[in-house]
Amino acid sequence: MQKKFRSPCAIASTLDVLGDKWSLVLVRDMLIKGKKTFKEFSSSPEGIATGILASRLKLLESYGLITKRKLPDNKKENIYLLTEKGIDLAPVIMEITLWGDKYMRAYNEELSSYEALKKDKTVAINTVQKNYRQVVAQIIG
Amino acid sequence: MQKKFRSPCAIASTLDVLGDKWSLVLVRDMLIKGKKTFKEFSSSPEGIATGILASRLKLLESYGLITKRKLPDNKKENIYLLTEKGIDLAPVIMEITLWGDKYMRAYNEELSSYEALKKDKTVAINTVQKNYRQVVAQIIG
DNA sequence: TTAATTACTTTCAAATTAGAAGTAAAATGC
DNA sequence: GCATTTTACTTCTAATTTGAAAGTAATTAA
Numbered sequence: 001m002q003k004k005f006r007s008p009c010a011i012a013s014t015l016d017v018l019g020d021k022w023s024l025v026l027v028r029d030m031l032i033k034g035k036k037t038f039k040e041f042s043s044s045p046e047g048i049a050t051g052i053l054a055s056r057l058k059l060l061e062s063y064g065l066i067t068k069r070k071l072p073d074n075k076k077e078n079i080y081l082l083t084e085k086g087i088d089l090a091p092v093i094m095e096i097t098l099w100g101d102k103y104m105r106a107y108n109e110e111l112s113s114y115e116a117l118k119k120d121k122t123v124a125i126n127t128v129q130k131n132y133r134q135v136v137a138q139i140i141g
Numbered sequence: 142m143q144k145k146f147r148s149p150c151a152i153a154s155t156l157d158v159l160g161d162k163w164s165l166v167l168v169r170d171m172l173i174k175g176k177k178t179f180k181e182f183s184s185s186p187e188g189i190a191t192g193i194l195a196s197r198l199k200l201l202e203s204y205g206l207i208t209k210r211k212l213p214d215n216k217k218e219n220i221y222l223l224t225e226k227g228i229d230l231a232p233v234i235m236e237i238t239l240w241g242d243k244y245m246r247a248y249n250e251e252l253s254s255y256e257a258l259k260k261d262k263t264v265a266i267n268t269v270q271k272n273y274r275q276v277v278a279q280i281i282g
Numbered sequence: 283t284t285a286a287t288t289a290c291t292t293t294c295a296a297a298t299t300a301g302a303a304g305t306a307a308a309a310t311g312c
Numbered sequence: 313g314c315a316t317t318t319t320a321c322t323t324c325t326a327a328t329t330t331g332a333a334a335g336t337a338a339t340t341a342a
Contacts, residue, residue, distance in 0.1 A: 005248070005249040005251075006162075006186070006187040006188065007185075007186040007187045008186075008249065008251035008252050008253050009166075009169070009186070009187070009252075009253070010237070010238045010239075010240075010241030010242045010245060010252055010253070010255065011165060011166065011169050011234060011237050011238050011241060012166050012169075012187050013241050013245040013248070013249045013252060014237050014238075014240060014241035014245055015162050015165060015166060015237070016162065017245070017248075019160070019161055019162040019163075019165070020160055020161065020162070020298095021147075021156050021157065021160040021161070021299095022160075024152060024156060024160070025150075025152065025153050025156060028150070028152050028153075037319080037320085038319070038320050038321075039318085039319060039320080042319095042320090044148075045147070045148040045149075045150070046147040046148045046150070046153050047147065047300095048300095049299075049300050049301060049302090050301095050302095050320080050321070050322085051299080051300080051301090051321090051322075051323080051324095052298090052299065052300075053320095053321090054320080054321060054322075055298095063248070074308090074309090075307085075308060075309090076307070076308045076309065076318075076319055076320080077308095077318095077319065077320085078319085078320070078321095085244050088240060088243070088244070089240060091236045091239075091240070092233070092236045092237055092240055093152060095232045095233045095236050096151070096152050096155050096156070096233055097151045097152050097155075098151075098232075099151075099155060099229060099230060099232070099233055100151030100152060100154050100155035101151045102229070103226050103229070104151060104154040104155055104158070107146070107154070107158075107204070108146040108149065108154045110146075110149035111149050111150075111151055111154060112149050112150070112151070114151065161329095162330095178288080178289085179288070179289050179290070180287085180288060180289080183288095183289090188331095189331095190330075190331050190332060190333090191289080191290070191291085191332095191333095192290090192291075192292080192293095192330085192331080192332090193329090193330065193331075194289095194290090195289080195290060195291075196329095215339090215340090216338080216339060216340090217287075217288055217289080217338070217339045217340065218288065218289085218339095219288085219289070219290095
């Protein structure tokens with residue numbers, strides 16, 4: 001499961017793990033959209049195949065970015081939650097969002113906009129992280 | 142060449158273009174390491190295959206992140222330079238570097254560290270961008 | 283003027299992805 | 313309490329992408 005790293009570079013090593021089209025979309029689903037279950041991730045507009053989803057969740061779990069658990073009153077659903085390591089990707093997600101908002105609209109006219117984020121980046125990042133931690137606290141107590 | 146977008150999400154759309162193991166490594170090579178030629182990119186420690194390199198350079202050029210030109214005194218070498226759009230990826234690169242520096246060392250002990258960046262993120266980003274613009278100005282006048 | 287360099291392209295095997303279908307356990311409906 | 317649906321997968325296969333190596337054409341260096 002664990003991969004080899006191409007070099008001693010922090011960027012390259014991070015991309016060795018997260019450098020694909022899906023991993024950060026899943027982090028976005030959790031952090032921004034509050035998604036928690038396989039079903040919810042499956043239903044994202046991007047349309048991830050279930051096989052890829054299962055393998056990405058495993059990868060993220062193996063690197064400690066997410067945890068997988070069941071709630072006492074539901075033996076069927078698995079709940080996937082970001083760890084602090086995962087929550088700490090918020091600045092990366094936000095900078096990608098800002099860059100995309102600024103430059104990708106020329107290619108994808110449908111892009112939605114992110115006014116709050118553009119107004120105050122630091123506040124927006126802190127808010128998203130704080131909100132997510134509250135969601136986690138409510139679920140695992 | 143131009144791809145389809147999976148959704149109206151800025152993150153997903155950005156990853157539709159840059160979401161792979163190589164594109165941001167090339168941006169790093171240019172922005173941080175001042176690399177400019179096919180040969181220089183080829184010689185990075187990550188060891189990109191020449192076929193992949195050629196296709197990535199084409200992709201980045203097609204999305205206006207880089208330009209390709211020849212200098213008057215050298216008909217052989219192509220010079221690849223980041224545009225403003227590409228230079229604007231500095232915050233993304235820096236956040237990925239910070240995250241990787243903090244969390245990937247557990248998996249890749251060889252990781253080099255980034256003290257200046259950790260001390261003042263904003264200054265580090267501005268410095269890198271300013272330096273790169275100077276390099277560009279010196280080359281294209 | 284021969285050799286080396288640069289920037290590729292081509293080729294092919296291996297790995298990854300996408301899409302569809304299948305499965306087992308748990309929950310829901312009647 | 314039994315059949316149906318739901319959830320979270322796994323499996324399968326085809327298509328795409330990657331990686332490694334070798335080849336090529338134009339330019340530059342010796």
